[in-house]
Amino acid sequence: MKPLSKSFFKKSTNEVAKNLLGCYLVSKSKEGTTIGKIIETESYLYNDPASHSFNGKTIRNEAMFGLPGRAYIYFTYGMYFCFNVTTNKKGIGEAVLIRALEPIKGINLMKKRRNTDNLHQLCSGPAKLVIALGIKKEDYGLDLTKENSRVKIFSQIKEKKFEIIETKRIGISKGKELPHRFYIKGSKFISRK
């Protein structure tokens, strides 16, 4: 396990979205540490009608236009938060939405936070994993590559042994046809089939 560097996030957003599969998202808090393996992502590009950045920079999406390797967190449907990682270079509004994790560590804490005992439903959706890992809106803009950050991402040292499925994204009304959703083939922890 080694922490991801800034250069990891500086690449094209679709590339980062695929490279993030199999990596480990680590969240430390007073309650304990939770870790999940990233098994599903979606990319949102600057010229993509489904992207929050499509109409230019605003207060909400400002992190998408900032440096790569930062947390872009947004509030949605009046009650949930979703977690993204910023990508590409500064000035280009792009990010990868983390859609699902396979719970690895701190599973009891995740169960408590999510108020369910069902392992397969702990992190099987973008808002679910934010709750399970205790990610807060205060983490907006956090540098995920910094040594002492509360939330970080690590890559596995072993060779990746899985196939990646590329398909259409979920829950959007525009840009429906773009194949910007990626997940590990055969994983039982994806958000939807």
Next chain:
DNA sequence: GGAACGATTGAT
């Protein structure tokens, strides 16, 4: 100032 909408989830 006002209104419509949404990168979701969980219950029915």
Next chain:
DNA sequence: TCAATCGTTCCT
């Protein structure tokens, strides 16, 4: 299939 629930964005 549908309600919950409210910040963001866009229109007037």
